[in-house]
Structures are given as C-alpha cells and as structure tokens.
Amino acid sequence: MSKLRVNAFTLSLDGYGAGPDQTLQHPLGVGGESLHKWLVTTRTFHQMVIGKDGGATGVDDDFAIRSFENVGAYILGRNMFGPIRGEWPDDKWKGWWGDNPPYHVPTFVLTRYKRAPIMMEGGTTFYFVTDGIHSALEQAKAVAGGKDVRIGGGVSTLRQYLQERLIDEMHLAISPVLLGSGENLFAGLDMVKLGYRCTEQVATANALHVTIGRA
Template structure:
C-alpha cells in the first residue's frame, strides 16, 4: 500500500527547518543552506545538478531514498517560489530551472488559481486551491501504487502532521544552531500523533532519524 512520506527534511539542532527571511536571494532563508550540507556532497546531489563524483555512504543512501519511490509530490507555495499573492504573470516556474528534480506530478498549495505548468523531465506543477486534503487526494490518484512525498516547506509538513495524514518522516538533524527561522515542532506532539523512532544513523554531517506510525 502506498504511503505519505516526508523524506530528507533537514532541521537544525534547535528545531528549525528553514532560516528566516526567505527571498529570491535566500530561497532557504538566511543561513538555510547550512542545514543541507549533508546532502550537497553526495553522489545523488552531484548527479541531480549535472556534476560528476560525490560521496557514497550514509548520507548518499538517505539522499537517494528521499527522492525514490514517489509517484507524486506536494509542495507549499513558499517551496515553489518567493512570489506572494495573486500570480501577476506566468514567468515564475520554480527555483529549479527548466528541468526540476521531481519528474512526476507536483501539486502546489496556493490560494490563487493558476494553470498547470509542464516542465522538462516529466514534472508538471498543478496548483491546488481547495486545501491539503484535496491536494493529497489528487496526488494519491496521480501516484498510483507509488508513495506521495510531502516536500515542504515547514508549514506544509506541519499542516499534514496536524491532520494525521503522514505515515513516515525522515529528518536529517544537522549540527547547526540557527536561533530563529521556521520551527518544525512547535505545538506538534509526535508521540500523541502515533509516531515512534524506527531507525537512526549518524554521519559526519547529520543524524538521520526515521519516525513512523
């Protein structure tokens, strides 16, 4: 049976999943890239950006797993881009250029309608205006027997957690203290939601923790 999963979500030691003040210049928020150092050096990430080389090992295994087995993705609007309010034009098509890394139907939560965008590599961005459950219903249909990934950002993951709609979480706990940003766990009681730690493994750059219900 297909699952709804969060995979490869980086958080700081003090529980922030993104830095403050996200903008065009700082897509992950200020200091946000520090959370993702565990992934940047992997063979998986090098391949994704068209480079050779990269490391194997623990981080590579979790990075590969974080993007494998999914037939659809769900993103919050902030994860798609810095544009706020109504779509003034169709020029913004995501942070990733012509060939985004999803290669599957990708549903973007928004309050403002927009026509789907077909990108290279099999990614189609579909904009959903009637809430997280409607987006998940569409994503499950698109994914078939494959899993659905809740790709972020922080508030999107939190919404799906509060609604009890996530089956598995993989957090990469980075050895970084941000002090401020988007807090992942504020007001979230994971044990009360039925989650327990099912695996954990450390590398030089992160501690990978998987929780499941």
C-alpha cells in the same frame, strides 16, 4: 499501499527547517543553506539535482537515494515553489530549479491563488491546488500509480499534514547547526499524542538521520 512520506528534510539542532526572511537571494531563509551540507556533498544530489558527476557515497548518500525511490507524485507548499506572495503577477515564475526540476513526476503546489498547470522538462508538471491539503493528497495519490506521495516541504506544509496524522513516514536529517529563528517544525506539536515514534537513527559526520513513523 501508497504512503505519504517525507524524506531528506533537514532541521537545525534547534528544530528549524528554514531560516528567517526567505527571498530570491535567500531561498532557504537567512542561514538556511548551512543546514544541507550532508545532502549537497552526496553523489545523488550531484546526479539528480544539479545534473553533474561527482559527489560522495556512504550513509548520507544512501539516505538521499532512498528519498527518490518509489515516488509517484510530490506535494509542495507555495514557499517551497518560490518567494512570490499573494496573487500571481504573471506566469514567468516557474520554480527555483530551471527548466528541468528534480521531481520528474506530477507535483502539486498548495496555494490560495489559481494558476494553470506548468509542464516542465523531465516529466515534472506543477499543478496548483487551492482547496487544501486533503484535496492535494487525493489528487496526488490518483496520479501516483500506486507509488508513494512525497512531501517536499516546507515546514508549514509538513506541520499541516502532521496535525492531521496523514504522514506515514518521515526521514529527518538533523544538521549540527543552530539557526535561532525561522520556521520550527515541532513547535506546539505533541508528536506522541499524534501517534508517532522514532523507528531508526543513524549518525554521520554531517547529520543525525532519524526516521519517524506511526506508533
């Protein structure tokens, strides 16, 4: 049965998934890049995201590998797709990732503003969903071919799906970094009342990997 998953989503020790003031120069917010040391050093990141050889194997890489397994579609928040706010000024912006994004499956972007789908290299097509999180999930499952749907971020999108108890499984990597401000994943959310519990925890030098599932 198809699941709605979160994988390889990194938080700071104080619960922030991105720093403040996201811009073209700071796509993860100020200080946000410091969260992802555990991921960017892995062989999977080198191969799947930047298309190069090298990178480390081990537990961090094992979690990175798992994040790409059995994924038939993605859901992204608009901030995850890019820094543009309001109406789309034109069709030039096609994401942070160049001509060949790392998704390689249909990817649904939550937004309030209509835009035609964008076909990219490698099998990624971005679809822009203007009628909410439930519609995006329905569309993603319809094209996933029985595979799972993965939420790629960001924090606001995860929070919306958590509040509706729609996420089946969530892998978080807790990085030993303090951000102080930004986008906090759990602020105001009672995860116990929402029906979630910790099902797995593994520590490495660069992160504490935690898996959260339904109770």
